[in-house]
Amino acid sequence: MWSDSKVAMLALFINNYKAWRLLVAEQSGDLTIVEDARGNIQVRGLSTPVGGTEEEALHIFFQGDTNRHVAEHALNKGSTRSHVVFTIYVESRSRVESSEKVIFSKLHLVDLAGSERVKKTGSDGVMLKEATFINKSLTFLEQVVVALGNKHRDHIPYRQSKLTHMLKDSLGGNCKTVMVANIWPEAKMLEETASTLRFATRMMKVSNEASVNIHLDPQLLIRKYERQIKDLKQELAMHDTLAGRSRVQYEEYSPDEQKELEAKVQMYLEGEVQEIEVTSLRMVYESFTCFRKLYQDLRTELLNRPIQAAPAAGGDAEAAEGAGAAATGAEPHEGEVGEDVEGKGIAVGVAPSNSRPPQEASSPGLPGDEDEEGTGAEPRSQVKTGDLEKAPDKQVVFAEWKARDGQVFEDAFEKNKQELREKRSEMKDALVVANSKKREIDEAKERLARKQADKGMDPERDEDHWSVSYRGKGS
Template identity: 50%
Template sequence: MSAKENKVHAFVRVKPTANFPEDMIKYGPDNKSIDIYIRRDIKKGVVNNKQTDWSFKLDGVLHNASQDSVYDAVARDLVSQALNGYNGTIMCYGQTGAGKTYTMTGATESYKHRGIIPRAIQQVFRAVEERIDQSITVRMSYLEIYNETLFDLLSTMPHDMSGDTHMAVVEYPQGVFVKGLSIYPASHEEDALNLLFEGETNRIIGEHTLNKNSSRSHCIFTIYIESHSRILSDAKYTASKMNLVDLAGSERVGKTGSEGQVLKEATYINKSLSFLEQAIIALADRKRDHVPFRQSKLTHALKDSLGGNCNTVLVANIYGEAAQIEETLSSLRFATRMKWVTTEPAINEKYDPERMVKNLEKEITLLKQELAMHDSLVNRSLVNYDPLNEIQIAEINSQVRRYLEGATDDIDIMNIRQIQEVFNQFKVILRQAWSMQRVI
C-alpha cells in the first residue's frame, strides 16, 4: 500500500507546581498554543524593562490534565492504527524531573495514575478479545540506552553495567532492529504488565537535585503486533510495532551542580539529545540529503520512528516555574521543530510462506477436480494431469522420432504437459543431430 505523508504531532504537558506564575505562562483558548513572557528588570546593575515573549503553536497543551485525558489526546488513535497494521511511536521529551516517566509509565500506587504504556497494553488486549475474526499475536521488548551502551531490560542475565556486547542496532530492508534484544510473547494483559514491571525494576535511576528517582537512561518499550485473518485463507497478514520512548531528562550541568557519576551520565544524556535534535533539524529541512542517524545509539534505534514509515507523536514535558524558564523554552523549541518533520506511514503487509504453500496446494487440488469434471462432461476419460514419468517421456520421444522418420502422421496428445514434452523432445533430437554432424 502506498504511503501517505503525515506530520509528526507534538503536545506539551505542563507539570503542576505550587509556584505557577500566571503572568509568565499563558495558554490559548483552543488549548493548542502556549505563550511565555519574561520581564527582565535589573541585571548586573543595568535597568532593562524590555519584555521578551515567545509563542508556540502545537497540537495540544495538556495543563492540569489527568492521565486519562493525556492518553486520549496522545495515544488512543495511534494504538488503534497500530492494531490495523501501522507502526507508531510516542516519545516523552523534557528536562529532568518534568514528568516524562510519570506520563509514560505512571505511578504504580494508584490505578488511575497509570501512564501511556500500561494503558496502551490494556487497549491492545481489549482489541485482541473483541476482534474475534482475527488471530492477533502480541510480543514485547524493553531496551535501555545508558551512557551510549545498550541494555536488555528483559534479559534473564544479571544487569551488568558493562552492557551486552552482543547487542547492536542493525538495519534491514524491513526496518531497524536491535540485534540480540530479547522479544517475549504475551498472551494476556497480565503477562504484558509483568514484563513491563520486570523491565522497570531493572532500569538505571539516580538521585538528582530536581528528582530523587531520576531516569538516567533512554528507554524504549516496544509492542509488536501480528494480525492474521481467521476467516480468509489469504496468506497476507499485518505486522506493526509501537515504540514507547521515555527519554532521559536534559539538564544544564552548571545550574544543577551535578558531580561524579551523575555528571558523567548528564554529559552522555545531553550529548545524545543534542544528536537527536540535529537529526530532527536535518529531517525538517527538505533540501538535506543526509540525516545523521548514526551519530548515537538513540537516533539510530529511532530511525524508523523519525521520518520513516511511522505515526509519530511527541510529548514535551515542562515545568511551569520561572526558575526553569530556559529549559522550558528549549523543550518547546524542540517540540516545534518536531512538528516540521514528516513521516510516511503505511500498512505493513506481509505474507506467511507456510500458508501460501497450503493455499497453492489447495488451489491445485481444486483445479484438478475442475479439470476432471470438464473431461467427464466432454467424454475425455483417463486424462492424467500429473507430471510425466520416465516411461511416458520415453514414449513421447519414440513417437516424435517415428513422426520425423515418416512412420506416423500423428502424435498422441491429451494435455498441456505432453505438448510441452513434445517440443522438448524435438529439441533433444535436434541437438543430438548437430552433435553427430560435428563428430563427422
Template identity: 50%
Template structure:
C-alpha cells in the same frame, strides 16, 4: 498499503502549577498556538534579550490535563494503527522534572493516574479480543541507554540467559533492532504489566534540586506484534512494533546543582539530547542527504521512529512557570522542529510459506477436478495430467520419429503437457541427427577451419580431394 503522507504529530503538556506565567505564556483558543512574550525589563535565565516574542504551532496543548485526556489525544489513534500493521512511536521529551516519566508510566499507587504505557497495554489486549478474525502474538522488550551504554531492563528475569556479547544496535530486514536484547512473550495484559514493573524497578534514577526521582537514562519500552488471519487460506500476516520512549530530561547544571556522578550523568544526557536535536534538524531539512543517526546510541535506536516507516507522536513536557521560561522555550523549539519531519507509514505484508504451499496444493487439486469434469463432458476419457514416466516419453519419441519418417500423418494432441513433451522430443531428435551428420562428414572429409590458411595451403599442395572447409 500505505498511510497518507503527514508529519510527526506534536502535543505540549504543561506541568500543573499554581504560578502559571499568564503574562508570559499565552495559549491560543484554537488549542494549537502557544505564544511566548517576555517583557524587555525581565530576564529569565539565558533568554536572548534581542527577541521578546515567539509563536509555536502544535497539534494540541494539554494544560491542566488529566492522564485520560493526554492518552486519548496523543496515544489512542497510534495504538489502533499499530494493530493494523503500522509501526508507531510515542516519545516524551522535555526539561528534567517537567513530567515525562509521569506522562509515560504514571503513578504506580493510583490506577487513575497510570500513564501512557499501561494504557497502551490495556488497549492492545482489549482490541485483540475484539478482533476475533485475527491471531495476534504480543512480545515485549525494555531497553535502557545509560551513559551511552545499552542495558536490558528485563535481563534479571529467570528465563533470560546471560548475553555472550555486549548488546549492539543493528540494521536488519525489519529496520533497526538491538542484538542481544531479550524479547518476552506476553499472553495477557497482566503478563505485559508484570514485565513493565520488572523493568521499572531496574531503571537508574537520581536526585537533584528540580527532581527527587530524576531519570538518569533514556528508556524504550517496545511492544512487538505479529498478526495472522485465523482464516487458513489467507497466508498474509503483518509484523509491527510500538516504541514508547521516556527520554531523560535536559538539565541546566546551574539550576540542578548536580555534582559527582549526577553531574557526569547530566553531561551524557545533554550530549545525547544535543545529537538528537541535530538529527531532527537534518530530517526537517529536505535538502539534506545524510542524517547523523549514528552519532549516539539514542539517535541510532530511534532511527525507525524519527525518519523511518512510523507514525510518531511527540509529547513535549514543559513548566508553566516564569522562572523556567528559557528551558520551556528550548523544548518548544525542539517540538516545532520535530513537527516539520515528514512521515509516511506503510504496512509491510509478509507471507507464511507453509500456508502458501497448502493454498497452492488446494488450487492444483481444484483445477484437476475442473479438468476432469471438462474431459468427461467432451467425451475425452483416460486423459492424465500427471508428469510423464519414462515409458510414456519413449512412446512420444517413437511417434515423433514415425512422423518425421512419413509413417505417421499426424500426432493426436491430448493436453498441454503432451505438446511440450512432443516439442522437446523434436529438439532431441534434431540434435541427434545433426550429430550423426557431423560424424559421417568427419569420416569422409578432413575438416579445416577456413581461417587456417596454412593448413588449407598444405592440403591443396598434396592434392587432398576430401577437404571440407568449415
C-alpha cells in the same frame, strides 16, 4: 475481525552511548542495533518475551521499570540517567479474511532523559559523564528532527547515536509519532522550558504518511496454493470426462510414455506421419524434450563421424597413390629416356620438352664454355642473383607522370574544378535572390489580405472575382 493476536515485548535503556538489556537484573555487554532487509530496526541479542495475557504483559513492563537506572542530584531526587525504550510488537491474523494475511504493528514507548544544566544540577564524577552523554544524544535527536522537517534534505543522520538509530523507523518511517514535552513552569527554569518548547515546535514540522503493514505468511500461502491446485486438477478431470477426453495426460510422462512419444516424433521427422495430435500442454513440453534429445544425438553422431573416417581416408589415399604409380610403370610413354629396345639394352631416347630443369647461374671455368663461345653459338641465358631493385613509390611515379605526359589531363581537371566552384557560387546567389523574392511575395500577400479585411471582402471571393475579370478582359 482481527482476534488471533500475539504480543511480544522488549525493553532496553541507552546509557553512555551504549544499549543495555532492561528485562534482566545482570547487565553485561553492549547491544548492536541493525537493520533487516525490509528496513525494520532490530536489536541483535535482545530477547522478546511473549505476553500471552494482560497480566503477563504488565509484569514484563513493571520488571523493566524496576531495573531502570536512576540517581539523585540537586534538582531531582529520582533523575533517570538513561533513555528507556519499551517496544510492543503485535501480530494479528484475521478470522474472516484469508488466514495467510498477517498485520504487524509496533509501538515504541520512549522515556527520554531530561536535558541538564550542569551548573544547576551540580553533577560531578559519573553523573557528570552521564549528563554529558545525555545532552549529546538529545542534540543528535534534535538534528534528526530538523533534517526530517526539511523536505529538501537528502541525508538524515540517523546513525549518529544509538537513540536515533533505534528510533529510525519511528521518526521518519511508516509511523505515527506523538511527542509529550514536559516543562517546569518556574522563572528559574525559563531557559530549559524555552528550549523544550522549541524542540517540540520542530517536532511538529515532521509529517509522515502511515500505512498498514500487511504481510503474507509463506507457509500458509503454500498450503493455500496446494489446495487450489488440487481443486483445479479435479475440476479439469471432470471437464475432460464430460467432453470425452478421458485419455488426456497432465502429469509428467513415465519412461514408457516418453519412448512412445519419441517414436511418434521420429516418424514425424522421417515423414511417415504428417501431423501429431496434441492433446495437452504437457504433451507439448514432452514433445520438445524429444526434439532436443534427437537433436543432441544427431549432433554427437556428426561430431564423431569424421574421427572414425580419418584412418580409412588416409589408407585410400595411399592405395590410390600406389595404384597411380603402378599404372605409370605399366604404360610408359614412347620415346622417353630408359626405354628398352628389343632386348638390346636401354635406349637414350629423347627427353620431353617440359622436363628441362630451371637453369641456374653459370659458374665460371666450366668446361665447354669457351668452345660454345668460339663456335658462335647463342650465349646461355644469365640469371641475376644480386638484390632486386626496389619498386618506385606510386605517388612519386604519379607526380612525374602528371608533370610530363599527364599535364593536359591535370590542366583539364583543375579547369573543371574552378568551373564547379563558380557554378556553386552562382547557385548560392540565385538561392538568395529567390528567397528574397519569396519574402516579398509573402509580404505582398499579407498586405493584400489586410486591405481586403479592412474593406470587408472575402479573400477567396475577391480572388475569384479578379480572375473572372482578368479572363473577361483578355477575351
